[in-house]
Amino acid sequence: MQLYNTLSAKERAELIEAAGKERLTISFYQYAKIENPQELRDMLFLFWNGIDVLGRIYIATEGINAQLSVPAENFQKFKEHLDTISFLKDVRLNIAIEQDNFSFLKLKVKVRHKIVADGLNDDTFDVTNKGVHLNAVNFNEILEDPDTVLVDMRNHYESEIGHFKGAVTPDVDTFRDSLDIIEDDLKEHKEDKKLVMYCTGGIRCEKASAYYKHKGFKQVYQLEGGIINYFRQVEKEGVENKFIGKNFVFDERRAERISEDVIAHCHQCGKPADTHVNCANEGCHLLFIQCEECAEKMHRCCSEECKEIVALPYEEQKKLRKGRNNSNKIFKKGRADYLPYLSKKD
Structure with a gap:
């Protein structure tokens, strides 16, 4: 039973080029209680390997975090299989804004202690008590409120090439570094300010919003689906794009352009x-x-x-x-x- 890659990245790239078929770059996450991460990992690897899915997927007892590439012709099979897993049925799939057939060249499904390295003890707070989710329209509206503080939950090298106008962009190397810094900077405003957060696809804000509510922030919001989903809604609904520059992504593309600004x-x-x-x-x-x-x-x-x-x-x-x-x-x-x-x- 094959539960690992047998081709090198170079060999895979050659096969993709020879096939000449369109691939979709997709990301999704879901916090859920998983009793046996290894069993889920093996099941997903076997099915995904069979339909030529490539990517980097982390599974833990707290959920799943996935960035992957799937042949466009196999997307329906991929989606139908996800829907057979109770906690992944109808999960939001963030489809990349800029496609690249070579965004991933191996299938890596790994069991980890956590799906995002946040350094938090989840037993000390209710991780399900999350902030209010905002779509693109509501997000733009709340940014007009003078009592709103907009915080970028990404790292310095991500926000350096692109961020929302007026956002606080912590100068940090990791997500865990930003949590205490943001709390300390806003400690005098836990009651009176609206704390609005965003990240690439939403996963970091899911945990951070629950953490900040636990820390006493009364008005906590997050951009649903992150920057990727925001721009999809901006294009579809014709609302103003308030993001400037590029959105950093964790695959071979490294970034997708959201606006023509080079910041x-x-x-x-x-x-x-x-x-x-x-x-x-x-x-x-x-x-x-x-x-x-x-x-x-x-x-x-x-x-x-x-x-x-x-x-x-x-x-x-x-x-x-x-x-x-x-x-x-x-x-x-x-x-x-x-x-x-x-x-x-x-």
Whole structure:
């Protein structure tokens, strides 16, 4: 019984290109009590692998968080199968704004302690006591209220390339870092301000809204379905788009353009740019913003040191990587001190 990938990303990409068929990039999540995450994981992997689903899916006792790619011709099979699972019946599916057949190249279904690393003890508060969900129209309306505080629940490298007008964008590396910072900054306004939150697809706000209600905030709201669902509604209903720039996404696309505004800057030269890249040196792989001019000049590397390394024969590069652990550098996305232009927001 195959419960793991047998093809490399390169092999999968070649098959996708040869097939020449449209694929849909989709995300969804659901908080639910799952008694046996491993059993669900194996069942989903077997079915999804059979209909050529690719993606990154986390399952825990608290629910499921999925970002994936499915052949358009198999979408109905995919949806019908989800509907056979009681807690996933009619779950909201966020279909990507900009499609890319190569957004995912492997199927990874993993059992985790949590579906989002929030650092919270869920036993200390009611995770089902969530904030009020807002559609695009209601969201735009509440932003006009002077008593509203709009908070971006994403990380610095996400909000750097795009965010809602007037939003508070915490300078944090992780979701868990933002929770206490936001509470401390707004501690004097738990009674009188409307706390409105948003994130990419809604999952971080689901937990954060319940947490902040537990912490004493009286008026807590969240953008239903996050930025992805918001823009779908904006297009469908013709309401004003209040998001500027790009929406960062966690797949090979890295971002989808929501407005034509470019609000970030190249981390190397400071010119307007909002394209995230990973350093071409596989021993570095730092995520940072790079304009096309610097990409050409630096051979898509983040530093002169990395540029020198990628010029070496591949076998020599492998020897240099052996035994090195760059996880902290990779985790601190865009934080390298040798990048002179960081977090330049308008």
